[in-house]
Structures are given as structure tokens and as C-alpha cells.
Amino acid sequence: MEIIGWIVILLSFVIGFIGLVYPIIPSVLFIFGGFVMYGLFFSFSDLPWWFWAIQILFVILLFGADTIANAFGVKKFGGSRAGLWGSTIGLIVGPFILPIIGILIGPFLGALIAEILFNKSSLKKSFLSGVGSVVGFITSVFTKGIIQVVMIIIFFITI
Template identity: 60%
Template sequence: MEILYWAIVIIMFIISFVGLVYPIIPSVVFIVGGFLLYGLFFDFKSFNYLFWIIEGLFVAVLFAADYVANLIGIKKFGGSKAAIWGSTIGLLVGPFVIPIVGILVGPFLGAILAELIVHQKDIKTSIKIGAGSLIGFISGVFAKAIIQLMMIGYFLFTVL
């Protein structure tokens, strides 16, 4: 049974990484779910207050990394708050409208459309801002992947 329990915990962690490219899947919920399942399957004794505080800080950094990477990418290329909102909406809608590539196309088009509609910027500038959104999204995915690996690594350090 121990192998089955570990397999379930690992599957939860794997699903959390799928959430990096499909933001509709809440990555952090699956990571924390893996921790809780480990506690239910084995024991919670390994999880002291320090564990939960550190993991809580990782969760806060995880959320901040996503927002900050997008913000920096858009602002660096001259985008506005409208572009940030457009990018976020595109990120959520894109994968459903255009499966697979929509995760990249959605934020790009969302930022472009927001700048064109709200601030009536020219197409060249809007495309540049859309590229900034895409760079911010990709940077955020890498940052979140590193943070998630650190969360799982600290978990393994704690329980093994």
C-alpha cells in the first residue's frame, strides 16, 4: 500500500506542474493536496509549524511570481493596466478557444486587444506590448516551476 500512497502523492505533484501551462488547474492546491494526502496516508508528525510557515511563504511567493512576471513583461514594453487585464483574460480564455497553443496566443492577443481598444495605441506598439506579455508569462512559468520544485524538495527533505 505504501507504493500506492506514494504514487498518489506524486500524481498530485505532477498535476501541479500541468497547471503551469493550463492555469485553470490550480497548481498550489495540488501541491498542498499532496502534502495533506501524505499526512493522511502516513502521518502528520513530520509537518511541524515551521514546515507550514515555510510552505506558506512559498505559496505567497508563487502567487507573487505569477503576477510580478506578467507585470514586468508588460510594463517593460510600455503596456498599461488594461494590457495586464487583457493578458490575464487571454490566459484564462485562450486554452479553451485555441487548444494547446491558446496558452501562448491568449495572453499575447489579450494584451494587444486591450491596448488597441482601451488606449487606441497603434498596432506596432500593441504587438510589442503583447510580446512583453508573452515574455512575462513564460518567465512566470519558469519562476513558478522553480518555486514548486523547491516546495516539493522541502517536503521531501522534511518527510524522508
């Protein structure tokens, strides 16, 4: 049963990292779920209250990180609210239409199309908004990946 427990925990962590590039998967919830699985399979007493407090703060931070990074990237490159919404929709839809490369093309095209349709922006301004959405996404993935690694390191140090 111990081996099954560790397989479930590690699988949760792996799915959490896959969720970094497939935004439809709530990556941080899988990481947190791995901690809960540890408690269920082994013992919650190994994980003190301060561990849970720190992890919950990280979960809140990670939920906000996506939105903040994407908004920052689009705004920094001159995009508008329409570009941000287009980028977000493209980020969700892109990987399903074009697996692997859609994760980058989706937000770019979403921001570009939204800027052209809703703001009647020039092609250059719309293009920059699309570039900003990709920069924001890559920044978000990198930042979230580091935070998730820190969460897991704290978990292993604690147990």
C-alpha cells in the same frame, strides 16, 4: 494503502506542474495538497511546524508571482493596465480555444486587442504589449516551476 497514498501524492504533484501551463489549475494548491495527503495517509508528525511555515510562504509567493511577472512583462514593453487585463483574460481563455499553442497566443492577443480597443494605441505599441505579456508568462512559468521543485525537494528532505 501505502501505494495508493503515494500515487495520490505524486498525482497531486504532477497536476501541480501541469497547472504551470494551464493557469485555470491552481498549481501550488495541488503541490500543497500533496503535502496534506501525505499527512492524511501517513503522518502529520513527519512534517514539523517549520515545514508548514516555509510551504505557506512559498504558496503566498507563488500566488503573487503570476500577477507580478505578467504585470512586469506588459509594463516593461510599454503596455498599460488594459493590456495587463487583456493578457490575463487571454491567458485563461487561450488554452481552451487553441490547446497547447493558446497558452502563448492567448495572452499576446489579449494584450494586443485590449491596447487597441481601450487605449487606441498604435499597432506597434499594442504588439509590444502582447510580446511583453508572453515574456512575462514564460518568466512566470519558469520561476514558479523552480519554486515548486524546491517545495517538493524540501518535502522529501523533511520526510
